[in-house]
Amino acid sequence: MIKVAIIGAGGIAVGHLEAFKLVQGMQAVAIADINEERAAQMANEYGLTAYTDYRKMVVEQKPDAVIITLPHFLHKPAAIECAELGCHIYLEKPMAMDEAECDEIIAAAERHGVKLMVGHTQHYLPANRCAKEIIREGSLGKLVMINDERHSFYFTDARPQWFLEKDKSGGGIMMNLGSHSLDRIQWLTDCRFTRIKGSISFHGNRGDVEGSGIVYGETSIGVPVTLCLSGYKGSTKNELELMFTEGMLRVDVGGKVEISRGGAFEEVPIEDQTEPFLLQLNDFRKLIETGAEPYCNGEYAKSVIAAVQAIYRSHELGVEVDVKA
Ligand SMILES: NC(=O)c1ccc[n+]([C@@H]2O[C@H](COP(=O)([O-])OP(=O)(O)OC[C@H]3O[C@@H](n4cnc5c(N)ncnc54)[C@H](O)[C@@H]3O)[C@@H](O)[C@H]2O)c1
Structure with a gap:
């Protein structure tokens, strides 16, 4: 065990703990x-x-593994201590x-011979997994471009304050939710962002992080991407559209997958609805037991951070920039 x-x-943490009820x-x-x-309440x-x-917990309990769900500025120190x-x-x-x-986290894990996985949940969501299979199967022809849009009010009272302070979160909507969008595009099409032109805005009613971002990205597979995230008020949306030579694939990341091969969009039934947190936990277990690396290993997760940082750099400089791999 x-x-x-x-x-x-x-x-x-609740999502992870619920998955422990199902995992073997x-x-x-x-x-x-x-x-x-x-x-105390969760315990x-x-x-x-x-x-x-947490240090006292790890020293006393001697767990084989930890799940770190801390504010972003604590990821590095906690991961290194646990390694x-x-x-x-x-x-x-x-x-x-x-x-x-x-790089410091990856080096610490290697130095101390421990496994590292990063929680890129998008890889485990039923709609995304279904879309990945459609892309892999190839009947929509050649992929030519991608558009990703996410609207979600970011400055809600329920959001913990640290998310809105750049020195604790590393950034606003692009860092927190944009990392999901950048990740799902990279993972779905097996590409990496190579060049980025980005523009962000700062009109939140609290904190000092950006509340929107618009991005034009070039990728290692030659497919251009547009990304539009708004954290200001408006109707909620979390949608990805992939345009191929023989049709279009639309993924409402909350649930629906649709295809058009020329006519109206038609819904594709999603057969496998396995709980994403369970799939994720199973990948972590396999990594520990067999060394089987999940897609979201440290190097991969770093590529997502590199793309986020390229958006911020591009905004500051006002020019398109290379993504530092
Ligand atoms: N995969 C996803 O879809 C997803 C969804 C939500 C959040 N997240 C990520 O999970 C992480 C946590 O987000 P959250 O929404 O749970 O935030 P949260 O603020 O609800 O939880 C963070 C917890 O860490 C505690 N904490 C802060 N400093 C601590 C310390 N030194 N020692 C021990 N505990 C400390 C806080 O008290 C808080 O309870 C972030 O990296 C966030 O981006 C991922």
């Missing part, structure tokens, strides 16, 4: 959060030991604040 400790008892061969044993009440609900100090203490690491997305931090 692989013993796992959870670091951070916030919103996303893994057990969550403890949870740490500086918010004592939150740690009580899921039958875990609660801590306020030093000999724990395999599942680290939430986005991997770290910048590419240099990603």
